[in-house]
Amino acid sequence: MDDDELVFASDELTENVLPQQAKWRILVVDDEQEVHQVTSLVMNDMVFDGHGIRLEFASSAKEAKAILADDTEHDIAVAIIDVVMESSHAGLELVQWVRDELKNHTIRLILRTGQPGEAPEESVIRDYDINDYKNKTELTALRLKTSLYATLRSYRDIRIIERHRRGLEKIIDATSQFIECDTLNEFASTILDQISVILNIESSQIVCCAVVKEPNQSHSDLKILAANQGATLHLAVNPSTLNEIVDKRIAEALEAKKNIEKEDYFVGYFTTKRGTESVLYVxxxxxxxxVQHHLLGVFTHNIAVAHENLKLREVIKESQKELSYVIGEAVEMRSKETGSHVKRVAEISYLLAKKYGLSEADAELIKLASPLHDVGKVGIPDHILNKPGKHDVDEQKIMQTHPFIGYEMLKKSENPILQLGAHISHEHHEHWDGNGYPRQLCGNDIHVAGRITAVADVFDALGSKRCYKGPWTEEEIVEYFKQEKGKRFEPELVDILLADLPSFLEVRRKFPDNPTERADTSEK
Structure with missing residues (x-):
């Protein structure tokens, strides 16, 4: 039988691990030049998986080590190694070095020897991590090719597995990025970058579109989370701006309810338990x-699940915010104050926190908790809480218990918003110089959220219209905070407020008071 008639199982369904024009690198390690020449002659026209062979030669184990040490990407597929070279066990020692010191377990190793007595076949195969062992006297051209085909196939499959492993690691890393997103915009903005990382290509080389279709929505109601134009990512794109071809392909995936995999594009489809359909077009x-189709399929699943969880988190966060406002407004209504006060305090507290240098997460938490600053007023009798005139000494003492009452109400909760609300309630009437109440704390002993909410609360109260007074002018408010800087309020927070006064005044225009005039007791 002619060598060229040798037929192996079809490899059409396997992935090509080499670039289009690349060849399989084969290292021949032998101290006989004739062996180099014969090996080159036999394997010169070999083709496996659509790629030819590139032979490299070493005449000693030392030369082979230099070549293999430079192969950091493990691109050498097979090494054919003579046992006896500069020493009787040079080949065996080279095998051990490759596996134990170089830690290269990807390369396939074929041992061959002209002196089988120096290295008995059974013990060598048992004791050394090799893939084949051949006696030179029995190694015909056919047997050499057979061995090489088998080891190349093994090498290719190992590289495919390795690519899948690395790809899945990228999927896991990408998923962690999504988990850290706090908003849908942040979520969408990570999609293009993560896909380019997963595919290991520049973002400018791909067209990407992430689409969500809610239950019972028509195709015209699709929500596009993100779409790119070149390397620029656009968020919340209008579906009508989609390329006609892209739109058609997305519609096909939604209709078929499955992935569509083509040579130049991929449409991933996934539906959640709630019935939301997600499509990723690349x-x-x-x-x-x-392998890229496979990884994009996994990624589509992760995008869909992460998007669903993020939406749920936003619903929960919005519910918590609304609950904080409802509780705060209920207290304000009982004390005959405007419900818009708690919204403004929340917004002003958020701005102060951000400008103070707190993280987005901490600033947002203060925003959600600050409406609870006066929750303790529910424990104050109506005749004291709503007294139109000045409180006497005894009434003032009772009024000054509301921070502690609020703290006792909230402190037992494990909810982080209510926990912070407890601190804010307890400490928003403490003064920087220690002359506040209820514990006469001073300076940094006052929780930062309490210090911030104190400024926000007083700033809004001074600028509000009440039945017994009109709102203070900007000049009067500025002068008051200058006087109380370092006394009632932390100096740095006062500086932040006055340095960007228009931003804080804008909050009042955004959340105007109720037309109904109410008595102001927030600062009693």
């Missing part, structure tokens, strides 16, 4: 390989 300038 189009690449170059051919998309099978």
């Amino acid at each position: 189009e690449n300038e170059a051919r998309l390989e099978a």
Whole structure:
């Protein structure tokens, strides 16, 4: 039988691990030049999986080590190693070095020897991590090719597995990025970057579109989370701006309710338990390989689940915010104050926190908790809480218990918003110089959220219209905070407020008071 008639199982369904024009690198390690020449002659026209062979030669184990040490990407597929070279066990020692010191378990190793007595076949195969062992006297051209085909196939499959492993690691990393997102905009803005990382290509080379279809929505009601134009990511794109071809392909995936995998594009489809359908469209300038299709399929699933969870988190967060406002407004209504006060205090507290240098998460938490600053007033009798005139000494003492009452109400909760609300309630009447109440704390002993809410509360109260007074002018408010800087309020917070007064005044225009005039007791 002619060598060229040798037929192996079809590899059409496997992935190509080499670039289009690349060849399989084969290292021949032997101290006989004739062996180099014969090996080159036999394997010169070999083709496996659509790629030819590139032979490299070393005449000693030392030369081989230098070549293998430079192969940091493990691109050498097979090494054919003679046992006896500069020493009787040079080949065996080279095998051990490759596996134990170089830690290269990807390369396939074929041992061959002209002196089988120096290295008995059974013990060598048992004791050394090799893939084949051949006696030179029995190694015909056919047997050499057979061994090489088998080891190349093994090498290719190992590289495919390794690519899948690395790809899945990227999927896991990408998923962690999504978990850290706090808003849908942040979520959408990570999609393009993560896909380019997963595919290991520049973002400018791909067309990307992430789409969500809610239950019972028509195709015209699709929500596009993100779409790119070149390397620029656009958020919340109007569906009508989609390329006609892209729109058609997305519609096909939604209709078929499954992934569509083509050489130059991929449409991933996934539906959640709630019935939300998610589609990820990726189009690449170059051919998309099978492993990339697989990873994009996994990624589509992760995008859908992460998006669903993020939406749920936003609903919960919005519910918590509304609950804080409802509780705060209920207290304000009982004390005959405007409900818009708690919204303004929340917004002003958020602005102060951000400008003070707190993180977005901490600033948002203060925003959600600050409406609870006066929740303790529910424990104050109506005749004291709503007294139109000045409180006497005894009434003032009772009024000054509301921070502690609020603290006792909220402190037992494990909810972080209510926990912070407890601190704010307890400490928003403490003064920077220690002359506040109820515990006469001073300076940094006052929780930062309490210090911030104190400024926000007083700033809004001074600028509000009440039945017994009109709102203070900007000049009067500025003068008051200058006087109380370092006394009632932390100096840095006063500086922040006055340095950007228009931003804080804008909050009042955004959340105007109720037309109904109410008595102001927030600062009693």
